[in-house]
Amino acid sequence: MINVTINGKEIQVPRGTMLLEACRQAGADIPTFCHDPHLQLAGSCRMCVVEAKGRWNLLASCVMPAENGMEIETESPSVVEARKIILELLLARHDLSCHTCERDGDCRLQDYCYRYGVKESRFAGEIIHFSKEDPNPFIERDYDKCIMCTKCVRVCKEITGAEAINVKDRGHHAAISTAFDGNLADSTCVFCGQCIMVCPVGALTSKVSMGKGKPYQVEKVLTTCTYCGTGCTLELNVKDDTVVGVSSNRDERYSPVNQGALCVKGRFGWDFIHAEDRLTTPLIRKNGELQPASWDEALDFAAAKLKQIKEASGPDALAMFASARITNEENYLAQKFMRAVIGTNNVDHCARL
Amino acid sequence: MTNSIAELEKDAKAIFLIGTNTTENHPVIGYKIRKNVRENGAKLIVADPRKIELAEIADVYMRFKPGTDVALINGMINVIISEGLLDQEFVDQRTEGYEDVAASIAKYTPEYVSTITGVPAEDIKKAARIYAEAEAAAVCYAMGVTQHSTGTDNVKSICNLALVTGNLGKPGSGVNPLRGQNNVQGACDMGALPVVLTAYQKVVDEPVRQKFETAWKVDKLPDKNGLTLTDAINKAYDGELKGLLVIGENPMLSDPDLHHVEEALNKLEFLMVQDIFLTETAEKADVVFPGVTFAEKDGTFSNTERRVQRVRQAISSLGNAKQDWEIICELSNRLGYPMKYSSPGEIFEEIRTVTPSYAGISYDRIEATGLHWPCPTEEHPGTPILHKEKFNRGLGLFHVVEYIGPAEHPDNEYPFILTTGRQLYHYHTGTMTRRSSALEEHKPYNEVEIHPNTASRMGIVEGEFVKLSTRRGSIELRAKLTDILEENVVFTTFHYKEAAANLLTLSEPLDPVAKIPPYKVCAANLEKI
Amino acid sequence: MAEEKRIILEYADQINPENAGEYIKVGGYKGLEKARAMSRKDVIEEVKKSGLRGRGGAGFPAGLKWSFVPEAPVKYVVCNLDEGEPGTYKDRIICQKNAQAVLEGMAICGTAIDSTKGYIYCRGEYPYVVDLLNKAIDSAKEAGVLGDFDIEVRMGAGAYVCGEETALIESIEGNRGEPRFKPPFPGVEGLWGVPTIVNNVETFAALPYILSNGGEWFAGIGAPKYPGTKILTLTGDVNNATYFEVPTDYNLRDVIYTLGGGIKNGKKFKAVQVGGTSGAFIPEQNLNTPIDFDSMSAIGAALGSGAVLVLDETRDIVDVVTRIAKFFEHESCGKCNPCREGTFRAFELMEIINDGLGNAGDLDTLKILGRVMKNASFCGLGQAAPIPIQSTLQHFEHEYKRKFL
Ligand SMILES: Cc1cc2nc3c(=O)[nH]c(=O)nc-3n(C[C@H](O)[C@H](O)[C@H](O)COP(=O)(O)O)c2cc1C
Ligand code: SF4
Ligand code: SF4
Numbered sequence A: 001m002i003n004v005t006i007n008g009k010e011i012q013v014p015r016g017t018m019l020l021e022a023c024r025q026a027g028a029d030i031p032t033f034c035h036d037p038h039l040q041l042a043g044s045c046r047m048c049v050v051e052a053k054g055r056w057n058l059l060a061s062c063v064m065p066a067e068n069g070m071e072i073e074t075e076s077p078s079v080v081e082a083r084k085i086i087l088e089l090l091l092a093r094h095d096l097s098c099h100t101c102e103r104d105g106d107c108r109l110q111d112y113c114y115r116y117g118v119k120e121s122r123f124a125g126e127i128i129h130f131s132k133e134d135p136n137p138f139i140e141r142d143y144d145k146c147i148m149c150t151k152c153v154r155v156c157k158e159i160t161g162a163e164a165i166n167v168k169d170r171g172h173h174a175a176i177s178t179a180f181d182g183n184l185a186d187s188t189c190v191f192c193g194q195c196i197m198v199c200p201v202g203a204l205t206s207k208v209s210m211g212k213g214k215p216y217q218v219e220k221v222l223t224t225c226t227y228c229g230t231g232c233t234l235e236l237n238v239k240d241d242t243v244v245g246v247s248s249n250r251d252e253r254y255s256p257v258n259q260g261a262l263c264v265k266g267r268f269g270w271d272f273i274h275a276e277d278r279l280t281t282p283l284i285r286k287n288g289e290l291q292p293a294s295w296d297e298a299l300d301f302a303a304a305k306l307k308q309i310k311e312a313s314g315p316d317a318l319a320m321f322a323s324a325r326i327t328n329e330e331n332y333l334a335q336k337f338m339r340a341v342i343g344t345n346n347v348d349h350c351a352r353l
Numbered sequence B: 001m002t003n004s005i006a007e008l009e010k011d012a013k014a015i016f017l018i019g020t021n022t023t024e025n026h027p028v029i030g031y032k033i034r035k036n037v038r039e040n041g042a043k044l045i046v047a048d049p050r051k052i053e054l055a056e057i058a059d060v061y062m063r064f065k066p067g068t069d070v071a072l073i074n075g076m077i078n079v080i081i082s083e084g085l086l087d088q089e090f091v092d093q094r095t096e097g098y099e100d101v102a103a104s105i106a107k108y109t110p111e112y113v114s115t116i117t118g119v120p121a122e123d124i125k126k127a128a129r130i131y132a133e134a135e136a137a138a139v140c141y142a143m144g145v146t147q148h149s150t151g152t153d154n155v156k157s158i159c160n161l162a163l164v165t166g167n168l169g170k171p172g173s174g175v176n177p178l179r180g181q182n183n184v185q186g187a188c189d190m191g192a193l194p195v196v197l198t199a200y201q202k203v204v205d206e207p208v209r210q211k212f213e214t215a216w217k218v219d220k221l222p223d224k225n226g227l228t229l230t231d232a233i234n235k236a237y238d239g240e241l242k243g244l245l246v247i248g249e250n251p252m253l254s255d256p257d258l259h260h261v262e263e264a265l266n267k268l269e270f271l272m273v274q275d276i277f278l279t280e281t282a283e284k285a286d287v288v289f290p291g292v293t294f295a296e297k298d299g300t301f302s303n304t305e306r307r308v309q310r311v312r313q314a315i316s317s318l319g320n321a322k323q324d325w326e327i328i329c330e331l332s333n334r335l336g337y338p339m340k341y342s343s344p345g346e347i348f349e350e351i352r353t354v355t356p357s358y359a360g361i362s363y364d365r366i367e368a369t370g371l372h373w374p375c376p377t378e379e380h381p382g383t384p385i386l387h388k389e390k391f392n393r394g395l396g397l398f399h400v401v402e403y404i405g406p407a408e409h410p411d412n413e414y415p416f417i418l419t420t421g422r423q424l425y426h427y428h429t430g431t432m433t434r435r436s437s438a439l440e441e442h443k444p445y446n447e448v449e450i451h452p453n454t455a456s457r458m459g460i461v462e463g464e465f466v467k468l469s470t471r472r473g474s475i476e477l478r479a480k481l482t483d484i485l486e487e488n489v490v491f492t493t494f495h496y497k498e499a500a501a502n503l504l505t506l507s508e509p510l511d512p513v514a515k516i517p518p519y520k521v522c523a524a525n526l527e528k529i
Numbered sequence C: 001m002a003e004e005k006r007i008i009l010e011y012a013d014q015i016n017p018e019n020a021g022e023y024i025k026v027g028g029y030k031g032l033e034k035a036r037a038m039s040r041k042d043v044i045e046e047v048k049k050s051g052l053r054g055r056g057g058a059g060f061p062a063g064l065k066w067s068f069v070p071e072a073p074v075k076y077v078v079c080n081l082d083e084g085e086p087g088t089y090k091d092r093i094i095c096q097k098n099a100q101a102v103l104e105g106m107a108i109c110g111t112a113i114d115s116t117k118g119y120i121y122c123r124g125e126y127p128y129v130v131d132l133l134n135k136a137i138d139s140a141k142e143a144g145v146l147g148d149f150d151i152e153v154r155m156g157a158g159a160y161v162c163g164e165e166t167a168l169i170e171s172i173e174g175n176r177g178e179p180r181f182k183p184p185f186p187g188v189e190g191l192w193g194v195p196t197i198v199n200n201v202e203t204f205a206a207l208p209y210i211l212s213n214g215g216e217w218f219a220g221i222g223a224p225k226y227p228g229t230k231i232l233t234l235t236g237d238v239n240n241a242t243y244f245e246v247p248t249d250y251n252l253r254d255v256i257y258t259l260g261g262g263i264k265n266g267k268k269f270k271a272v273q274v275g276g277t278s279g280a281f282i283p284e285q286n287l288n289t290p291i292d293f294d295s296m297s298a299i300g301a302a303l304g305s306g307a308v309l310v311l312d313e314t315r316d317i318v319d320v321v322t323r324i325a326k327f328f329e330h331e332s333c334g335k336c337n338p339c340r341e342g343t344f345r346a347f348e349l350m351e352i353i354n355d356g357l358g359n360a361g362d363l364d365t366l367k368i369l370g371r372v373m374k375n376a377s378f379c380g381l382g383q384a385a386p387i388p389i390q391s392t393l394q395h396f397e398h399e400y401k402r403k404f405l
C-alpha cells in the first residue's frame, strides 16, 4: 500500500493503482472522454489531468500510477484551465446541435461544458466537415460530433474483434474511418453496435432509434435477449409504452454473460415488437377464413375442441409443441397442461431444430 | 454446456469448435473465443465443412465432408491413444468402458479417417495433439453436429474425446453445446419434452409421477413416453394424431421437408396456434391466440450455460394480446382443472418445488445476476462447472461409436451436398428478424453459397437467381460465390419463407435417439435459370 | 579562446566509416572489449560515473536509464536515428564520419543490459545512411567484433513524432506512429513488450570513448552536470554554417561569433533558436549562457538536439514562428486533444496575426493555449510545440504588436 494525498485528503491505495482510481476513491469526480475500464488505456483526451506537487506538467490520471507521497489537486486553477481549453478546442470543431441530437442529455461533452461553464469556444476557425453518408440501416456516423476518444476503435478491436475501424490521417485531419475509407457495410463491421455503446457523444447513434426519444425520455428495462442461446442481457428503452431502442448495461453484475456486448440482432432487431402485423386479437376459422373473435369465444371454442378430441380419440390424439422461445414459466405451464389436464406426454419443442 | 461461457474467454487454453459457426450464430461467444485466442494465445481448432470466420485465426482448420463428424473425432481419439496423450489417471479413476472404445477406435487411424473426411492426416494429428496437450481444452459444438441422422453419435464421440483427455469438470474444459435458441435449455429443463418432466425426471418413473401427482393434485399422470415433434407430424400425417397445440413455434418453416409437414397439418382435426404473428403455421390454424413478445412479459430464460436469468416486462401487452401463461390458465380452467396464478413469479415458486436443480433459485436471488443450475438450495452458489468431482451417474461412461455415413449421397441427378444453417443477420424462421426493419433492409433475401469454380463452370454469376433442388422440392434464390466451401458443397439458410431451405431438407432418417432430422446434409442439384 | 573539442568526430574524414578495420586501427572496439571483460553492473557503473546524459533532447542520464532494465529473456537496444527536426543533421554526420562508434556503443549497451539484438531506426529521408550503416554492420560482423550482438536497420515512417521513443517503437512494430504513455517506460516494457533501451546516435557514439578512457575522464570534460562534448549544427544567418563538436560548457556567443564567424553580411544579431524547431528563441542578452542542458533550462530554453538557428536583424520573427506553427500543425500525430486541436488553432492564430488581422486578445489566447498544450499534451511534441511562440511572445512581443493594423 502507498499513501497519496488527494485534495488534502490522505488515502491508501495498492501500488500500481492509477491516479484516476485513487482520486475517485478519495471522492474526486474526474472527467474523462477516452477512459473505459473495459478497454486498453489511451490516455489521449487529457480531460483527466490533475496537478501533482513538484511536477512541471499536469498528469493524465488515467494512465499515471499513483506514487507514494504524491500530493494531488484535482481542480486546481491550471487543471481547470486545461479542461476548459480542451473543451473549447473540441467545441471549435463540433457540430453543436444538441436540440436535435440523439445524445442530448446523456452526453459527456455537454456535461463537462456545463460543469466548467464553457458556453462557447474562443477558437473560431476552420471546421472540417465529414460526410454522414454511410448506407447501412444500423449506425449513423456523424463525425462532425466526434471528439476522437478512439473508444469505438478500441471496442471494435478488443471486444468484438472485428477491427473494422481505425484512425486515419494525422493531426487535425485524423478521423475515424474504415480500412479504405469506405462504408461500414463494405468493411469487416458486423454491426454489433458496440461502438455506439461506448461513444461518449452523439457521433455514433442507432438509425433504428433515431428520432424516437431522447435519453432522458426513455426508461431502461433490464431483460434477457430473445434470440440465440447465449443469454445476453440488454436494456429495452421504453417511451410512451413503446420500445424505442436497446442499450446495454456493462456492469458485470447486470450483464454477467456479455458485459454489455451484443450482436446485431440483439442491438438492432427489436422493432418487430411493434410490427404492424402483430397479432392483437384472437382468431377463429369460420367458413375457411380466420376471423377476429373475442377471447371468450376463442377460448371456449378451443376448450370444446380439445375436450371433444380427448373424449373421442383419447388424450394421445393430442399433442403440443411448446417453445424454445417462451419463458420457463410458460413452458412449465404448457407441459403441466398437457400432462395434468389433457393426460398425455405428447409435448415437445423444437430443441433439435 | 458443462462449463460456462466466461471460461471460453479466460480459462480455456485450447478450444475445439466443431459444427458451430460461432461468430455468426452465437456472436458474443464468438467475440470471447477470438479474444482468448488473440490476447491470451489460446489454441484454436476449427472443424467445419465451411471455412468459417474463426477458421482464419485457427491453429488447425479441418474442412471435413459434411456428415463425417464421428470419423473425424474417432480419428483424433485414435491419435491421442496411440501417441499416449490420454489422461490415464482420469480414465482410470473417473470413467468406465474405456477398453471397448479403445478397441473400437483402433481402426480409425488418421490415414483411414483422412479418406473418409477429406482432412489431411497431419491436421488430424495436429488437432489431436493441441486438444490433448492443453492444460484445459473445451469443445463447443452446435447444430452442425446435432442436425444429422447420427447426431447423438456425434455428441457421444465428442464426449469420448473429452473423457480420454480428462477435459471435463475443470475450468476451461467441457463439452459445450451452444444452444440455438434463447430458451431451448429452459424448455428442456421445464419438461417440454415427451419423456421427462422438469429437471429431466423421467415420466416412466413411478416415484417421479407420484411426486408430480401430489404436487399437481391429479389422480394419475400418463406413464408412457410421448411423441416427439417429428413423430407427432408423422402421426398427424397418418391420421392418428387429431389435435395439435402450437405455442410460439413455426413448424411450417422450421421443420424439414415442409411439404410433408403441410400435408400433415392439413389432416389435423384441430390446430391451435399461439403466437405473436400470423406465421405460416398459424395461417393453417383453427384458432389463433395472440401471445406477447419478450418485451411484454415477465419470467425467466435459461441460457446455454444453464444460467437462469430474468426477463422483464417493459411495455404492456399489445392490443388485445394476452400473456401466454394466462392463455394456458384460461384453457385449463375451461377444461375443469383450475390454474390460478397471480404472476409468473408465482409459477416460478411452484417450479422450484418440483424441480430439484432449480430449488435454490428465486427471483430475488437473480434480480441482478442469474444463477447456473443445479442450484439445489437457497444457500447454493450455483454450478458453473458440471461433473467437478463426479458424474451424475458416478463414473463417466465411454460409448463405442462407429462411423455411419450420411443418409443421402450425391449422385448424377443431385450431384451436390447441400448443408443448411444460419447467418448473422437473421434468426431461425425469420419471424422476428424479418420484421426488424434494419435487419431486413440489410439482408432482404436468401442466398445459396456456391464455390466460384462451380459457378464459373455452370456460368452462374454473383447475385443471379438459381434453382436449388432436392428430391423433395426446389427453391429459387440468389447465388453468392465464395470459396469458404468445397466445390461440391452448397450452403443456404432457413430464414426466408420465400426461399425456404426446409422445402429441400430430409425429414428422415431421424437420429434414432434424439429424433433430430438430418438437416445438415442432403443431395441437391443446382440449375441456372 | 573557446575551441572545438573532437572526441566522436576526431577521425572524421580520415577513416572510412563503413570499414571496421580502419576504425579498429584508430583504437575502435577497445571500449567494447573492455566492457565485455567487465560485469554488467560495472559497465553500467562506469557509464553512470561518466555522467553521460542523453543527446536526443531529454538529457536523461544514460547509465541510470540502463539500470532500470529488469531481467527478461529478450531485450532490445534501439538507436534513435530519426532526426526529424528541421535544421538538425548531427546524427547523420556522426554516422557518415564514425558509424562504427555507433555500432560499438550499441554493443556496449547490449553488454550492459544483456541484449543481443539492436535496431537502428533511421530517418526515411536518409536512405544513403541506411546503405552506409548496413555496410558498416557487415564489415563489423566480418571483423568479428560484434560477437553475438546483431544489429538491424529499420527505415523510418517519415513523421517527426516517430523520433519520440515510444512512437518509434510503435513504428518498428508496424503500428501507427503514435506515442505510448509512460510509465511503463521502454526500459521496462518497450519493443514487442520487452525491455528496450532507446538512445540517441550521439549518446551511443560517446560510449566507446567512455569505456576505453574511463568514466572519470569523460566526466571531467565540459559542464560538470552535463559533461562531455556536444555536436551542434549551426544554420541561419551566420558566416560559417556548419557542424561543430564542442565541450558542453561552451557558450552561445562563442558558437555564433567564434565558430560561426559572426552574422552574415555584417548585419546585426536578432535571435537564436536553440534545440531545433521546438526550441526557444533567445535574445541578445542571454547569449553568454553555456549550452549545457541545465544552463539552457535556466533561461527557459533547451539544448535539444543541438541545432542552432541564427536570425539577423532583418528577419520577421512572427513570420518565422508562423512557419514553425505550421510545421507542428502538420506533425501533430492527432492522438491527444491539446496538441491535435491546439497546434491547428495556434497555427490559425499565428496566420491571422502574421496577416495583420490579429489583436491583443489573440495574443492572450496564444498564451493560454500554449500553457495548456505544454501542461497537458500527451508527448513531448505537443508539450514543446508552443515554446517558439511562448519565447517570442516573451522576448519579442513588440514584433507581434507591430503586425496589428
Ligand atoms: C516529438 C519528439 C521527437 C523526438 N525526436 C527525436 C529524434 O529525432 N532523435 C532522438 O534521438 N530523440 C528524439 N526524441 C527524444 C526521444 O524520445 C528519446 O528521449 C531519446 O531517443 C532518448 O535517447 P537519449 O536518452 O540518448 O537522448 C524526440 C522526442 C520527441 C518528444
Ligand atoms: S454530441 Fe453532445 S454536445 Fe454534441 S450535439 Fe450531441 S448532445 Fe450536443
Ligand atoms: S458496429 Fe461493431 S463491428 Fe461495426 S464498427 Fe462498430 S464496434 Fe466495430
Ligand code: SF4
Pocket (backbone or CB within 6 Å): A145, A146, A147, A148, A149, A150, A151, A152, A153, A176, A195, A198, A199, A200, A201, A203, A204
Ligand atoms: S465516434 Fe465516438 S467513440 Fe468514436 S472516436 Fe468519435 S467520439 Fe469517440
Ligand code: SF4
Pocket (backbone or CB within 6 Å): C161, C179, C331, C332, C333, C334, C335, C336, C337, C339, C340, C377, C378, C379, C380, C381, C382, C383
Ligand atoms: S502531443 Fe501531439 S504528437 Fe504527442 S501524442 Fe499528442 S497529438 Fe500526438
